[in-house]
Amino acid sequence: MEILLFGITKEIIGAGKLDIPADAGITDINGLKQWLAGQYPGLSSLRSLAVAVNRCYAKENQLLNSNDEIALIPPVSGG
Amino acid sequence: MLLKITDHIIIDEAYNYLQDDTCGAVNVFLGTVRNHAHGKAVIKLVFEAYEAMALQEIQKIALRAKEQWPLEKIAIIHTVGEKLPGEAVVAVGASSAHRQAVFEATAFIMNELKKSVPIWKHEYYDDESVWVNAHP
Numbered sequence: 001m002e003i004l005l006f007g008i009t010k011e012i013i014g015a016g017k018l019d020i021p022a023d024a025g026i027t028d029i030n031g032l033k034q035w036l037a038g039q040y041p042g043l044s045s046l047r048s049l050a051v052a053v054n055r056c057y058a059k060e061n062q063l064l065n066s067n068d069e070i071a072l073i074p075p076v077s078g079g
Numbered sequence: 080m081l082l083k084i085t086d087h088i089i090i091d092e093a094y095n096y097l098q099d100d101t102c103g104a105v106n107v108f109l110g111t112v113r114n115h116a117h118g119k120a121v122i123k124l125v126f127e128a129y130e131a132m133a134l135q136e137i138q139k140i141a142l143r144a145k146e147q148w149p150l151e152k153i154a155i156i157h158t159v160g161e162k163l164p165g166e167a168v169v170a171v172g173a174s175s176a177h178r179q180a181v182f183e184a185t186a187f188i189m190n191e192l193k194k195s196v197p198i199w200k201h202e203y204y205d206d207e208s209v210w211v212n213a214h215p
Binding site: 008045047052056074075076077 | 110126131168192195197198199200201210213215
């Protein structure tokens with residue numbers, strides 16, 4: 001599962017993309033967030049952390065498919 | 080609708096798009112780089128976008144504005160990359176028969192853009208840099 005990273009999440013994770021091994025057993029957004037929190041404690045200091053699936057904000061219980069485009073969305077600050 | 084993410088804002092492009100002979104009001108708001116923040120001098124801003132999603136979110140906001148006000152045209156342009164104090168980073172414009180609609184609609188669009196569009200501002204001071212809004 002490949003995760004696109006933007007803004008401060010690139011700094012916290014130390015890369016522009018993150019490959020999560022299949023044996024992590026992630027099936028939904030909640031699972032992804034729990035796995036990320038365990039691997040990258042720095043993410044918990046953020047004001048918020050949303051996940052986008054196929055370029056739309058995802059709900060916490062949304063299921064993930066292997067071909068989804070998944071991205072971490074830290075607090076936005078455009079304008 | 081003129082919706083784009085670009086390196087550089089050309090104000091005439093927005094105005095030329097928005098102008099319409101049926102309209103008596105064209106409003107173009109420009110957001111620019113301020114040379115200070117939190118009591119410190121700002122050297123530059125660097126904007127990053129998740130472009131494909133940002134354009135989708137921008138379009139959703141524009142469509143909501145069109146539902147709420149009688150707008151003829153809408154332009155939303157946001158920059159990415161390095162911007163220096165004084166430079167324009169975002170342009171939001173609308174045209175309509177009368178002024179009230181465009182004043183209200185451009186304010187609405189800017190407020191919503193700041194809430195949901197996946198664009199990030201990295202603010203550089205002379206001694207450090209921060210991702211704006213990242214931490215509580």
